[in-house]
Amino acid sequence: MEGAGKLLNDEELAEAMKERGLGTPATRADIIDGLINQKYVERLQKDLMPTVKAEQLLQFLAAVKAEQLTSPAMTGEWEFKLRQIEHGKYTRTAFMREIVDQTRGIVERVKGFEEDDSVQKHCEFVSPTDGKPMFETLRGYKSQDGILMVYKIVGGRKIEESEVAELVAKGEVGPLEGFVSAKTGNRFTAKLRIVDDEKNAPRKKVEMDLGNKIEVGALSPFWTDPATGAELCEAATNYVLREKEGEGWKSTFQIGRLMCQKPIPREQVIKLVTEGKTDLIQAFISKRGRPFDAFLVRQGARIAWEFPPRESKAKGEGGARQRKPKTPPDFSKAVSHGESKMHSGGEFMETPDAYLVRKPGAGGDRVIFEMKREICQKQIPLEEAKRLLETGRTELIEGFVSKRGSNFSAYLVLSKTKSKADFEFPPR
Numbered sequence: 263m264e265g266a267g268k269l270l271n272d273e274e275l276a277e278a279m280k281e282r283g284l285g286t287p288a289t290r291a292d293i294i295d296g297l298i299n300q301k302y303v304e305r306l307q308k309d310l311m312p313t314v315k316a317e318q319l320l321q322f323l324a325a326v327k328a329e330q331l332t333s334p335a336m337t338g339e340w341e342f343k344l345r346q347i348e349h350g351k352y353t354r355t356a357f358m359r360e361i362v363d364q365t366r367g368i369v370e371r372v373k374g375f376e377e378d379d380s381v382q383k384h385c386e387f388v389s390p391t392d393g394k395p396m397f398e399t400l401r402g403y404k405s406q407d408g409i410l411m412v413y414k415i416v417g418g419r420k421i422e423e424s425e426v427a428e429l430v431a432k433g434e435v436g437p438l439e440g441f442v443s444a445k446t447g448n449r450f451t452a453k454l455r456i457v458d459d460e461k462n463a464p465r466k467k468v469e470m471d472l473g474n475k476i477e478v479g480a481l482s483p484f485w486t487d488p489a490t491g492a493e494l495c496e497a498a499t500n501y502v503l504r505e506k507e508g509e510g511w512k513s514t515f516q517i518g519r520l521m522c523q524k525p526i527p528r529e530q531v532i533k534l535v536t537e538g539k540t541d542l543i544q545a546f547i548s549k550r551g552r553p554f555d556a557f558l559v560r561q562g563a564r565i566a567w568e569f570p571p572r573e574s575k576a577k578g579e580g581g582a583r584q585r586k587p588k589t590p591p592d593f594s595k596a597v598s599h600g601e602s603k604m605h606s607g608g609e610f611m612e613t614p615d616a617y618l619v620r621k622p623g624a625g626g627d628r629v630i631f632e633m634k635r636e637i638c639q640k641q642i643p644l645e646e647a648k649r650l651l652e653t654g655r656t657e658l659i660e661g662f663v664s665k666r667g668s669n670f671s672a673y674l675v676l677s678k679t680k681s682k683a684d685f686e687f688p689p690r
Contacts, residue, residue: 314420418442473499
């Protein structure tokens with residue numbers, strides 16, 4: 263947001279945004295929090311990622327010819343005209359008239375918008391209702407006879423075109439991960455099916471099968487235990503182990519067909535039932551998006567994870583761990599900013615990724631102070647680094663982001679040893 267002006271080709275508009283960017287340091291955190299609360303952005307560790315709701319909104323704004331709302335050029339133009347007003351080269355009345363006209367035009371286009379053939383395209387897959395290619399619209403994929411509509415977003419999850427193709431070809435697709443509960447925000451797995459819309463016959467609709475309503479006796483087995491006669495069956499989202507109970511069947515064990523974005527093969531489920539443990543399964547994906555390997559272990563009716571032992575780290579003589587030597591800074595790419603007042607005889611240097619103070623010694627130059635240029639997702643300006651090395655303390659810096667994703671403000675102060683910078687928080 264601070265560097266939004268760099269995206270503009272117009273030099274005057276870019277210059278107008280040079281000092282401010284989009285928003286101010288005081289409002290940017292609130293803007294980001296608002297986007298997260300409205301489900302337009304989600305935080306994934308250190309990154310902010312647009313949601314499917316945001317993608318759909320951008321597509322709609324393009325359809326109603328309101329792309330200027332998504333471009334920093336509009337903000338740059340406003341900043342430019344506000345600067346002209348400051349210098350008496352433009353009037354507030356004319357500026358507000360333009361804002362009103364622009365807003366009125368966008369509102370009228372949105373209110374009168376009707377999707378036509380200009381924003382539709384033919385798909386390669388055909389509808390099961392008429393055997394003709396389906397149309398892709400802003401909201402989804404529809405058949406030419408109007409009987410079937412497959413929405414692009416189902417349960418807070420974007421349905422990919424390849425998944426739609428499988429759905430209309432087979433009548434079902436999945437199980438799929440990544441659906442989001444509107445009430446709790448928790449993610450869940452479901453299968454999608456095309457079913458009759460009883461309220462709007464003869465139309466058809468897409469329905470989610472969560473796998474929580476299983477008629478155990480109606481399932482078809484793919485494996486039978488020769489010792490006990492128990493049968494493994496495949497339901498919508500789970501594998502079900504069933505056993506005879508009187509004239510019917512009862513479920514004694516279930517495991518998801520898809521776990522942590524990894525399909526569980528049938529042969530591993532059979533191994534889990536017969537031996538109590540699968541082989542090592544690779545490429546599970548954690549909630550943080552990291553791949554990992556694990557065994558699945560049966561504990562009665564529950565599933566547990568068992569992780570392989572970590573590889574032992576290299577050790578030096580005497581059993582001590584061999585530490586990786588620290589790469590010395592490359593001073594050939596550093597810029598000197600003179601003497602550091604807080605370090606007698608030390609030279610303040612700026613490298614591509616850090617601020618340093620070096621001091622000559624008998625064995626050569628040594629670094630007596632180091633501070634990364636980015637701390638907690640916040641770029642530290644050069645003037646604040648200079649202030650730190652002149653007075654021992656920066657001004658209050660806003661926009662730091664904690665490991666939990668919370669925004670905070672703090673001063674940077676020299677540590678007691680003057681070798682690094684510490685946080686100092688303002689009084690509440």
